[in-house]
Amino acid sequence: MPHEVRAVIAMKKDAPAEVQTVLVPDPGPGEVLVSVQACGVCHTDLHYREGAVGDGFPFLLGHEAAGVVEAVGEGVADPRPGDFVVLAWRAPCGSCRSCRRGRPWYCFDSQNAARPMTLPDSTPLTPALGIGAFAEKTLVAAGQAVRVDPAARPEAAGLVGCGVMAGYGAAVHTGGVGGGDTVAVIGCGGVGDAAIAAASLAGARKVIAVDIDDAKLDTATQFGATHCVNSRGTDPVAEVRRLTGGNGADLVIEAVGRPETYQQGFAMRDLAGTLVLAGVPSPDVTVELPLLEVFSRGGALKSSWYGDCLPSRDFPLLIDLYLSGKLDLGAFVTETIALDEVETAFERMLRGKVLRSVVVL
Structure with missing residues (x-):
C-alpha cells in the first residue's frame, strides 16, 4: 500500500513551492523506503523550482537529507531497516564505462528508484536529484542510502549529502x-x-x-x-x-x-x-x-x-570527522524550519541571510 506523506512540490516554473499530499510506494527490488528526519534547503532546489534544471514538473523538492531506513525491497542486503543513512544523489552502477575503469565517482548511469512517487491523482513526480526529500518519507535506490554513525545529529549529517560533500x-x-x-x-x-x-x-x-x-x-x-x-x-x-x-x-x-x-x-x-x-x-x-x-x-x-566523491567511502568519513570534532557540520546550520517554511527559506537564501536552513521532520 502506498504511504500518504506531506511533501514540498514545485508544480510549475517560478510558482511558489507548496506542501501537498504525496503517495510513496513500498520499495521494489533494489529500493529502500527512508523516513526522512532532516533535509537542507540547497540552492539546487531553487533551481528546480525556477525551471533551470529541466521541465519535468511537478518536482518533489529536497535532496540534502538524512533519515532512517523503514523498509527495503527484494535483493537489498545493505542498508537494512533501522539503519541511519545520508542520501546521495550519486549511486554508482558498477557497470558503466566509468565504473569499469575504476572511476565510480564519475558514474554515467547513477541509480535511482524505479517506482514513481505520485500525487493522489496518479501524476508522477520528478524527485530533485533523484531523491525528493522535502517529504516525510521518500523512495530511493539502495545505493543512494549510505549508512553512517547514528550518533550524528540528522540536521547536520544530511548536509554531507550535497553542499558539504561538494x-x-x-x-x-x-x-x-x-x-x-x-x-x-x-x-x-x-x-x-x-x-x-x-x-x-x-x-x-x-x-x-x-x-x-x-x-x-x-x-x-x-x-x-x-x-x-x-x-x-x-x-x-x-x-x-x-x-x-x-x-x-x-x-x-x-x-x-x-x-x-x-x-x-x-x-x-x-x-x-x-x-x-x-x-x-x-x-x-x-x-x-x-x-x-x-x-x-x-x-x-x-x-x-559532486566533489568527485564516492558516497559509500566519503560520507562515513565526513561524519567521523564531525563526531571527532574536526569538521563542524553544526556550524553550517543557520536555522531549523518546518516543511511549510521552505519557500520562505528560499527568500532568505537569496538575500544571503543563511548558510543553511534545514527542514526537520
Missing part, C-alpha cells in the same frame, strides 16, 4: 589540496565554506576566503580561512597575489558559478596552479579566456562533479 571534495578530490599549499576560495556559502574547512584540515599553509559580504567572510574564518578578501572594494586577483608573495594560489576553488568570478580565479592562480569550478552556472552563461594564457600558465582547469 565543497570538501572540490578541495580534496578534484583539487588535490596538500600540506603547505596556498588556497583561495571564491564564494563563502555552504560549498565554499566546506572547501575552506577541507583545505584547512589538509594542512594548507594559507586559505584565503573571497566574497563581497563581510558577514560571510567572518563565518569563513570559523571554518579555517586564514585571510579574507572583500572583492566589493578590492581587486581580489591583486590581493590574493599579494598574500601569496606575488605568485598566486596553488589551488583556486570557484564556488559561485559566474563568468567574472571564474575569470578572477583563472588569473589568481600561480604558474601550474589549479582552478576548480564548484559553483553551478546558470544555463545561459559563457566565459572567455585568452587561449595563450591557458597554454602558457599551465596547470589545470577542472570541474568538480
